[in-house]
Amino acid sequence: MSDFRMFDTLGSALAAQTVRLNTVASNLANADQAAGSPEAAYRARVPVFAAVLDQARGDGAAVGVQVREVAVSQAPARAEYQPGHPLADAQGYVYYSNVRPVEQMADMISASRSYESAAQALGTVQELIQRTLRLGDGA
Numbered sequence: 001m002s003d004f005r006m007f008d009t010l011g012s013a014l015a016a017q018t019v020r021l022n023t024v025a026s027n028l029a030n031a032d033q034a035a036g037s038p039e040a041a042y043r044a045r046v047p048v049f050a051a052v053l054d055q056a057r058g059d060g061a062a063v064g065v066q067v068r069e070v071a072v073s074q075a076p077a078r079a080e081y082q083p084g085h086p087l088a089d090a091q092g093y094v095y096y097s098n099v100r101p102v103e104q105m106a107d108m109i110s111a112s113r114s115y116e117s118a119a120q121a122l123g124t125v126q127e128l129i130q131r132t133l134r135l136g137d138g139a
Contacts, residue, residue: 041077
């Protein structure tokens with residue numbers, strides 16, 4: 001793989017992790033949203049990634065990643081019995097998001113570390129190219 005192709009690969013990794021971080025942030029921001037029905041409750045979002053394959057090589061080697069979609073969780077909303085709440089339904093239940101903050105925080109840490117690793121690799125590739133270009137200077 002050429003050094004310039006690495007920029008594309010690492011750039012796709014950075015873009016994918018950015019989507020993952022933004023999705024986690026959205027989930028955490030809506031974790032405590034109340035609704036009057038299970039259908040109206042916020043559902044956690046999860047990015048779905050897919051490998052980008054190198055068609056020119058013909059061997060199916062992965063050369064990057066793309067976000068295929070941002071899927072909505074099918075887990076049920078959390079129901080709490082709060083008959084005095086203004087959003088309570090006829091049975092007295094208020095429905096809350098199915099977001100699990102602890103899982104989201106773990107996912108955020110993982111995405112942050114993946115982003116940092118890709119950024120460091122990008123810096124290393126850039127430095128190696130600069131050093132290669134300086135070889136002809138006699139330095």
